[in-house]
Amino acid sequence: MIGSPKIEPLSHAITRKLQTKSHPDIIAVLSGATMHKLILSLLLLVSTSGILHSQQYDLVLEGGRVMDPETGLDAVRNVGIRDGKIVRISPESLSGRRLIHASGLVVAPGFIDLHQHSQDLASQRVKALDGVTTALELEIGAPDVAQFLKAKEGRSLIHYGTSASQVAARSLVFSAPLPEGDILPKSGPATQQPASPEQINRILDRLRGELDAGGLAIGMGIQYTPGATRLEVIDVFRLAAERRLPVYTHVRSSGRVEPGSSIESISEVIGAAAITGASLHIVHINSTCSSDSMECLSMIEGARARGLDVTTEAYPYTAGMTAINSAVFNPGWQKRMGIDYGNLVLPETGEHLTKDRFDALYRSSTTHFVLVFGYTQEVLDQVIPNSLVMIASDGLEGHPRNAGTYSRVLAQYVREKGTITLMDALRKMSLMPAEMLERSTPAARLKGRLQEGADADIVVFDAESITDRSTFEKPMEPSTGVRYLLVGGTVVVDDGKIVDGVFPGRALLGLGKRWP
Numbered sequence: 234m235i236g237s238p239k240i241e242p243l244s245h246a247i248t249r250k251l252q253t254k255s256h257p258d259i260i261a262v263l264s265g266a267t268m269h270k271l272i273l274s275l276l277l278l279v280s281t282s283g284i285l286h287s288q289q290y291d292l293v294l295e296g297g298r299v300m301d302p303e304t305g306l307d308a309v310r311n312v313g314i315r316d317g318k319i320v321r322i323s324p325e326s327l328s329g330r331r332l333i334h335a336s337g338l339v340v341a342p343g344f345i346d347l348h349q350h351s352q353d354l355a356s357q358r359v360k361a362l363d364g365v366t367t368a369l370e371l372e373i374g375a376p377d378v379a380q381f382l383k384a385k386e387g388r389s390l391i392h393y394g395t396s397a398s399q400v401a402a403r404s405l406v407f408s409a410p411l412p413e414g415d416i417l418p419k420s421g422p423a424t425q426q427p428a429s430p431e432q433i434n435r436i437l438d439r440l441r442g443e444l445d446a447g448g449l450a451i452g453m454g455i456q457y458t459p460g461a462t463r464l465e466v467i468d469v470f471r472l473a474a475e476r477r478l479p480v481y482t483h484v485r486s487s488g489r490v491e492p493g494s495s496i497e498s499i500s501e502v503i504g505a506a507a508i509t510g511a512s513l514h515i516v517h518i519n520s521t522c523s524s525d526s527m528e529c530l531s532m533i534e535g536a537r538a539r540g541l542d543v544t545t546e547a548y549p550y551t552a553g554m555t556a557i558n559s560a561v562f563n564p565g566w567q568k569r570m571g572i573d574y575g576n577l578v579l580p581e582t583g584e585h586l587t588k589d590r591f592d593a594l595y596r597s598s599t600t601h602f603v604l605v606f607g608y609t610q611e612v613l614d615q616v617i618p619n620s621l622v623m624i625a626s627d628g629l630e631g632h633p634r635n636a637g638t639y640s641r642v643l644a645q646y647v648r649e650k651g652t653i654t655l656m657d658a659l660r661k662m663s664l665m666p667a668e669m670l671e672r673s674t675p676a677a678r679l680k681g682r683l684q685e686g687a688d689a690d691i692v693v694f695d696a697e698s699i700t701d702r703s704t705f706e707k708p709m710e711p712s713t714g715v716r717y718l719l720v721g722g723t724v725v726v727d728d729g730k731i732v733d734g735v736f737p738g739r740a741l742l743g744l745g746k747r748w749p
């Protein structure tokens with residue numbers, strides 16, 4: 234099955250790659266005896282350098298419970314870090330320039346958030362305190378990939394990256410470019426009209442340029458551009474397939490009313506993936522499918538069983554949040570989504586909306602975000618433990634998911650309800666998103682793993698006490714329990730506190746590869 238967990242440890246995989254790919258001709262011409270000598274010399278060199286450099290780890294995490302979801306390692310180990318990499322994982326004691334005592338704490342791969350909208354430093358700080366070492370804007374994507382990457386270079390606490398935005402490309406082609414800082418268009422003619430064949434070509438051209446600039450995928454918010462025809466959607470998937478990059482999508486609609494149900498919307502994108510061969514990631518299955526989430530998950534399971542590369546994610550809250558002047562709230566939304574004005578809450582004030590208040594905000598040219606309480610805790614409690622579901626926050630300031638998603642899963646589902654094992658939770662937060670990212674960049678092969686040779690993106694936390702503290706009233710309250718966080722070997726959370734003035738975050742870039 235595509236995307237099933239790989240169990241080969243990183244060091245083996247790298248050795249195999251060296252043997253079979255990079256130097257096949259060298260290996261072929263060496264005789265057995267020469268080969269034997271060469272291997273011995275190499276081993277000697279490795280062990281000598283081991284002795285010489287054993288004093289030279291930049292940092293050693295000492296005596297923690299080291300957990301790696303790929304190999305299944307779950308044991309007390311010492312971790313030696315040098316030059317941003319995990320160099321050694323050993324039961325023997327290691328010495329380094331700095332020692333961090335991790336006994337009683339879990340040492341795990343840093344969490345990878347595939348779905349993070351707020352990309353400012355305040356959000357990065359609460360993400361870091363929630364265990365996140367990489368936070369990517371993939372659902373919709375930044376409107377201008379080059380500008381996004383330039384703005385973050387040297388100024389990012391954690392790793393970053395973005396998809397190419399179909400929503401922004403479409404807005405540009407319809408001569409209604411998104412206002413500075415916005416990623417979603419206001420509902421209007423540009424979001425409602427179908428694109429002509431010529432306009433579709435211009436949308437695709439813009440997306441090609443954005444992928445060339447380093448976009449990791451194509452991000453589609455179909456519900457925000459309901460004028461996009463099924464054919465336009467398929468054409469965008471075709472481009473993704475041609476570039477061998479995935480599509481991340483917020484699907485066309487949600488609710489139970491046909492046409493336009495969640496089930497129909499999931500069918501549309503699975504169909505587009507089947508037709509084109511593009512990999513597909515369906516964002517926030519919890520808020521998209523709400524009461525039908527388990528049906529939607531069984532559709533994804535069925536598609537995967539037929540060989541399609543379809544993945545999904547959820548966040549552990551019973552409310553979504555989106556722009557109130559967007560096409561999501563076009564007339565008829567109550568019937569479509571099965572909710573009413575009272576389900577909509579302004580995050581700043583806690584005010585439940587009335588018809589008059591809603592009408593004013595929907596017409597406003599200023600974008601206001603609104604919390605949407607649309608489904609129950611019971612549904613969520615079935616979705617989060619499902620083995621297909623990765624954890625991703627959909628992080629946006631104003632919603633507690635921005636600061637609390639990862640700690641909340643660890644506190645509620647691992648510790649309190651006991652419906653997910655700690656290792657499976659780590660898999661959902663690190664390995665599964667890393668594997669998804671491997672569709673976009675080989676750099677992801679070194680992330681999401683606590684293994685020798687992997688990037689030193691590491692979270693060290695107290696599994697007994699880790700807790701989210703953000704609420705709908707205080708959405709930016711940081712989680713507690715993450716004691717240390719390393720981003721590329723640099724300590725960014727030290728004894729539970731953010732380190733000021735360090736910006737080790739690096740860009741993850743798509744290759745924009747074409748078919749050979």
Ligand SMILES: [Zn+2]
Binds near residue numbers: 372483516517
């Ligand atoms: Zn969304």
